[in-house]
Amino acid sequence: MDEIKEGIEQIECDVLVIGGGTAGPMAALKAKRKNPKANVILLDKANVKRSGAISMGMDGLNNSVIPGYATPEQYTKEITIANDGICDQAAVYRYAEECYGIIQELDSFGIRFQKDNNGEYDVKKVHHIGTYVLPMPNGDTVKKALYRQLRKSRINIVNRYMATRLLTSGDRVAGAICVNTRSAEFLVVKAKAVIMCLGAAGRLGLPTSGYLYGTYENAANSGEGYAMAYHAGAALANLECYQINxxxxxxxxxxxxxxxxxxxxxxxxxxxxxxxxxxxxxxxxxxxxxxxxxxxxxxxxxxxxxxxxxxxxxxxxxxxxxxxxxxxxxxxxxxxxxxxxxxxxxxSEIGFCSGHSASGVYVDENARTTIKGLYAAGDMANVPHNYMLGAFTNGAIAGEDAIDYAADVDFAAFDEADILAEKTRVLAPTRRDDGVPPNQIEYKTRRLVNDYLQPPKVTAKMELAQQRLAEVRDDMNNAMYVSNAHELMRSLEAASILDCADMAAHASLYRTESRWGLYHNRVDYERNDKDWFCHTLLTKGKNNSPTSRKEAVKPYIVDIADDEKDAYNHQRVTAAE
Amino acid sequence: MPLAQSSTSVPVVVNDDLCIADKGCTVCVEVCPLDVLRITDMADGRKTAHMEYDECWYCMPCEADCPTGAVKVNLPYLLK
Incomplete structure (x- = not known):
């Protein structure tokens, strides 16, 4: 069972979508519908039928911008304030403009949204300023409805292959290297454009139960998207703004x-x-x-x-x-x-997830990353407070942009040596006779995340985390042992989790101020708007370890009045009440 | 370092009498996001699904999609 087989196969496509949860199916559908002749592959390490954060469905839309209840201007203002001002509004505004069309499209797929006696959407107020929450009475049917559309549009679905690294050529994406989760056979996918929809890094902190898989996020979302983007050279934004719920x-x-x-x-x-x-x-x-x-x-x-x-x-x-x-x-x-x-x-334990914070792969309003032809959407792309409807909407935006990009370019050449190097890295734990199993590497990484990286954040503790995580990395590189293909998948996940832990430490140390309340409460530094009203962008540095830089917040397109800026700052019920 | 096996009680339980793995059904194995279920041979030669790896998000597609109601998802002991 799960026996490791040697083998490698190569295929090609116009657009490769990695991750079949929420954003991925919508990206694939939109790409294929815009160019029905194109070859669109949707790849998932699980099975698209039930993969991702909405595996069993969703109770409602948290952030619907429906005419008559909210406007794109109002929503953009709300999210800017909720995210402490650090937000490129263009992507938020575009989402707000386009999400109503996506709601209607989901409705046409058979996913219903709650309506009142007059047949109007029954939108509820939960946020501080606007009204955006829309219940879904048959929310358990979401994945089935999406799957029907994928089959109807003849999307090529590849299940149980885990993408491990992106292939690049200069500043362009060239495809991805994948490994079968049940046989360890390799699949190289050459692609003109790649859309990453791999969800949150949900297995970063350890939950209070101590059970590795008892996480807030679907435990399959172990941060591969973040790790692959990092290794490909893409920028990741605001990783110090953790998800904590x-x-x-x-x-x-x-x-x-x-x-x-x-x-x-x-x-x-x-x-x-x-x-x-x-x-x-x-x-x-x-x-x-x-x-x-x-x-x-x-x-x-x-x-x-x-x-x-x-x-x-x-x-x-x-x-x-x-x-x-x-x-x-x-x-x-x-x-x-x-x-x-x-x-x-x-x-909750800490994680990266821009669906619930701002920590994600840096993208613009077209879902483009800093690498040509490489897109990101959903929980792993840094459009803040995006949730399920954001994943659908930005997935759609990515799919439509990527298929146009693919129409104008040929395949990028990549270095065959990159494939050999990746094969060697992936299979290393299978070449040993014994050693440390992936679950112990993972447990130790995540326990260190809890001990030293979760807020309140203290400089000396985070530096200790870096030392200890380097020791775990040494063990992972030189002593990790797996006995079958299933464990090999877990070893690759452990590597992604360790990469994310390193990124969390680095990003948190770089921003020497406190911001976003608990998320980046650096108790040894005050808030400092003068020096830190900016994004922080993390990339892979020349010495193969993270490096960070500041990036200006783009000029607002929706102004925020001074007296509106702290709508989220006064949370505590005062004694007078 | 040498390895040892340690026991763990698993959350997903399959009723062998209801499971139709013998007829080729693999629905629960296919839908599991964490890929922790497998088909195994029983002592009497019939096949059944079972939980091979204790790595469960107790998300329930295996229970919800099982055509015969043979699968039951319990909460992992550590968190229940």
Whole structure:
């Protein structure tokens, strides 16, 4: 079983989409529909039918910009403020303009969105300023509906191949090297354009349960996109702005400001008292959450037990079926009934994910990275606060731009030696007789991330992290051992996780100020707008280790008045209330 | 360093009597995002699906997509 076989095959296509979760299928569909003669490949290390963050579906759209409820200007302003001003507005604005068309398209695929008695979209207010949250009554059908469209459009789907490195030629992308997750056979895909849709780096910190796969993000999202972009020479932005979410303690279910909030649920301390004004997350809200957890008022709870029976049943119906179907089992196992007890909350492990923060591969409003022909969309691309609808919309933008790019260029030549070098790297753990298995390399990396890299961030601790992570890297390079192809996949994931940990340490040390509340709370530095109102861009340096530089925030296209800038800064309920 | 095997209780349980792996069904194996399920031979010569690797996100496609209701996803012991 999972026996390692030798073998290598080469194929070619116009556009290669890596990752078949949310952004990827939409990118592939849009590319193929714009040029039906083109060869579009959608590749996934799992099976596109059920891969990615929305494997089982989604409860709703967090950020729909629907005429009559919100405008692109208002949304762009909200996200700019929520992201502490560090935001290239062009990509956010373009998303806001185009996402309504995508909602209608998803509707035509058979994915329904909640409407009121007048047939209007039933949009709920959760954010500080605008109204963007739209429930999805049949959200469990999303992946099936997408898959039907992929088959109808005759997209070439390649399942169970994991991309390990991009091929490049000068400043252009040339394809990708992939390995079969069940046989270790190699597949080289030559492509005129490549769209990366590999999701978050969700296996970076260790969850409170200590179970490696009990992560907030789908545990298959182990940061390959970030690592591959880095090794190909692309720039990654604002990696110090981690993803950290409020979660049910020990279980990876979100607090659900989106679901429970509009129905009257809220976050409290152990005394049942509200301590934050608004449950919509932001770095500032997470800082208050963290402070309350650490204080004598902790821990923190989600309070629903004041609600009417029909409201609680409605919340259970939504929360226990679609996005996290085991959530009901979890509460049952602990004897928690929403009607009687409050639900203990905690904060998630850290990760990279621009869907919920700003840490991602640097892209412009066309989803182009800093490498020609290479695109990124979804959770791994740094369009902030993007969520599922952002993945669909930016996937569509990437697909349409990439297919035009591919029409004008020939295949880029690449160095065959790169393939040989990658084959040697990938197979090294199979060439040893014993050693350290990937799960131990991964556990140690992630435990060090928790010990030294999660906020509050302290310079001396992060420097210790770098030393210790270098020791783990040495072990990984010289002593990691795998016995079959499945473990080989895990060893490649462990390598991506270690790359992400190194990037997290480097980016966090580079920005010597505190910003985004808890996400980049460098306790030995104050906020410093004069020197740090900028992106930080991380690339692979000449010595094969990360290097960082500042990049100016592009001039705003939607102005933010001075008195609007700190709408997210005052989160704590004041004593007077 | 030499290796040892240590036991772990796994979250995904398959009812052998309901599983139709013998008829060629591999739905649960195919849909698992973490690729942790496999088909194995039982003592009586029939085939069944089982959890080969304890690397589960308890996301449930295996349970939801099983045509005979043979698969049950429990919460991993460490977090339940």
């Amino acid at each position: 409020p979660l049910i303690k020990d279980y990876n279910g979100p607090a659900c400001a989106y679901v429970a909030g509009p129905l009257g649920g809220y976050t409290t301390n152990a005394g049942g008292d509200r301590f934050i004004e608004c449950d919509y997350w932001s770095g500032q809200m997470m800082q208050e959450f963290y402070d309350e957890l650490q204080s004598g008022n902790g821990p923190v709870f989600l309070k629903l037990n004041h609600l009417a029976e029909e409201t609680i049943s409605e919340i259970e119906r939504i929360l226990h079926i679609v996005e996290r179907p085991t959530r009901g089992h979890f509460h049952e196992g602990r004897g928690t009934d929403y009607r009687k007890q409050m639900i203990e909350m905690h904060i």
